[in-house]
Amino acid sequence: MFTQNFTAVGDNLALTAIVAIIPILYFFWALAIKKMKGHVAGLTTLLIALVIAVIAFKVPIGTAIMSASQGAVYGIVPIGWIIITSVFLYKLTVKTGQFNIIRSSVLSITEDRRLQALLIAFSFGAFLEGAAGFGAPVAISAALLVGLGFNPLYAAGICLLANTAPVAFGAIGIPITAMEGPTGIPAMEISKMVGRQLPFISVFIPFYLVVVMAGFKKAWEVMPAILVSGVSFALTQYLSSNFIGPELPDVLSALVSLFALAIFLKFWKPKTIYRFKGEDENVVNRAKATEVSYSGGQIFKAWSPFLILTGFISLWGVPTLKTALTGHYEGANILLKGINYLGQAFTFMPEVPFLHNKVIDGSTGEAIAAFYKLELLGAAGTAILLSAIVTKYILKISWRDWVSVLGETIAEIKYPLLTICAVVGYAYITNVSGMSTTLGMVLAKTGDLFPFFAPVLGWIGVFITGSDTSANLLFAKLQQVTASGIGMDPVLALAANSSGGVTGKMISPQSIAVAAAAVGLAGKESELIRFTVKHSIFLLLLICLLTFLQHNVFSWMIP
Template structure:
């Protein structure tokens, strides 16, 4: 009976968060605080949190400090990423990108691949946190797509890159929890997407044109589908396996988009889908497009320089800020090699090159900071809950419950935990924060490989982005679809379930083969 009560008590905080967010529509910040308020007395009176010499006050202080450290490291990525976004919006960069796309093709399926696959993935890698849907869906509407279809295919198309969104934030959150090597975890997570992302690209390609317009000519033109997949996944996996979590989505989408655009220009498809294939070749056009992508170009160079040049990599990693409290609580930050530092340098240098003075940069930063405030409490609350549950032994109790129920078949269901976390919290990063410890403990109890199960969590958290109500509502709002979010969610849910189950099957096969 004691173990049953422990398991029930461990489930309660997460169950309350699910109910408040799914059934009551509460924001993640408020739901996390309620979950924390419930978890603390359970941790003290049921799990004995605070028993011993350290006492409750010291141990709770340790939990808050760990949560605060991780929150700060994540916010230092989000803030400069949003600064760059505001800088580019100030310089009408996204209008320039839209004009460039219009010169490449007018085939709706190819436009869907360019915008909902490559462009949305690029935005996900650069900024994340809802930016792809907010920018790519209105762009598709301006190119002639109906609003429901525009939001749907962007939500589906950008999901592959969410695992490495905002310069690798979801992976770095897991690294801070598990201490797994970032390069190894990035490669394993990328592998799952590489094998299965044809499902998402196929859905984007198929949904781009209404059924009644899929005539014989359209059905016969299948080469763009595998071409779009290969143009992205080759650099995507190479960057994940040999560089790290920061660039797979951002640079993979940029390289892939350029390659795919070049293929379209070479093929020059003919009537009835009038293919203009006149990629921006004029010097002025290339110059404007290059200016629009300048801060990201600087960022790519900085990341490659600090990761691949050995003396620079060693120097960047030599500065460590760390703290310890007792024997159980600690935290550390590498400020020089942190992605947020490189992002901020890219923002400042890019802004100066674009002609911004101090006031312009401060204006962009203030707008970014305003958007950031709504994220702070949600991150801190979720992280505090996660660290409390770990140190109190509540995650151990949850893992034991799942291990007994699922047994060896757990790998099949592991990605769906990630999906659930993102569905509830609205963020793949928050999902990883909430459930990575749980996946790790379950793996330990069942004797499963830790790396594989943590990668399954990150994979599932990315899928959750396409069915997350927060993203659906935000995307619908950008194209004037308030009240019709259900139409979008019905379409994305089917694709998300298929992709999630396929991911679980792949994880099971890989675990069985180890």
């Protein structure tokens, strides 16, 4: 048995926190400064975390190793499974020539790179985040942008940045609903508060995105389109989160934003078309002149893989169906009961040896259960695979070519998958050893400044775990207790954890590995983290300031 000790080093919380942060600092150094390849940085970070867990936090070596194995399995299913199937679906459209038609259809709406980024990275990416989450939005939207001619690094970085707005309500609101269990605070109340924070970021992100891409002057040229995109998204996000619940804000906001901007662009065009520096205007115009004109039916067929994907992912996100797909449905519906039997056959939850009920939570004194969670049918990646199977018949590709493309996809992303397994393994070690809770407890001691630092807890949690849901589960109770102790409304603290967490998503090792894999930048993760880190810190500071003001000045905004 191992009992977590949050003052394991010298019986001192501050000293223990300094030791706990070493793997995080090392990972930043390895990628941003040393420019190591992602899988090398991930594996060495995992090794350092193992050594610190065993020596400094006194975790039994078997327990530490098995916690890493639990994380590695989670890195394969569901995260790695989503990446493989997402990139595979995109490659099928390229293999069959349908992506040329998709590209043409987007260009028919706008040739402007700024507006293409708003349509695909911001709106379409947010829809995928709301429906699936877990890496699918960045993987698919980044691949689409690369296919349109975006520089791979820019495509990945822009999609990571755009993915800030929807993360808190991702995967049908799971990050919000997850906090209700450990805190007892209704998910609807947390949803309302997050819906009074994130819209301020959501309305700003489209403008910030274009400024990062093209500079302030070029952003100002398309301000009408930016306002349509951002305001429609933010307003829908506020209304749905405050009057419907946490499940649909992303899906509704994304669809409203996508259609509002597409319709607006039918009546309004920017004075100048923005293209990247390497794009010669004459070459583009000649290509446009020779481009084939496609019928509505051809365009619909080309987009059908992603329409089918949208349908499957939306179905997989429906709570009752998801319960059946994972074998946990207990209702009377005959169809769902049949799916539940199938879900049970493809759901495996073996106990993790030397870890299950072998670790005592240092906060509650309770043993922590540990399972290898393999929900194969219920995984979002399976929904994407089914989309690829249906696509095979629509696009009339042979099984031989279909399997060949799948093999090529797996071969291309083997190193990013290794990176993901390593960094998720590291995340699990920090949770089991108590390192992450130690860091949280230090921030909780900031007293009257805690309202400013509360979002930083979420930011750290998402950086470590790669998931806003995991960060909320990790720090929700700590946020609630600390807030109550200093006279801060616990609902505001929980919302701050989730809102702050969304700004950490773009620098999370998992997200970096997913984005790099999607655009073919395996081994160049260091370039991507250097691109995103400054934006992550800037947006975090905005959330910190907003939370501080809502506690001290605008307390009327708290539900």
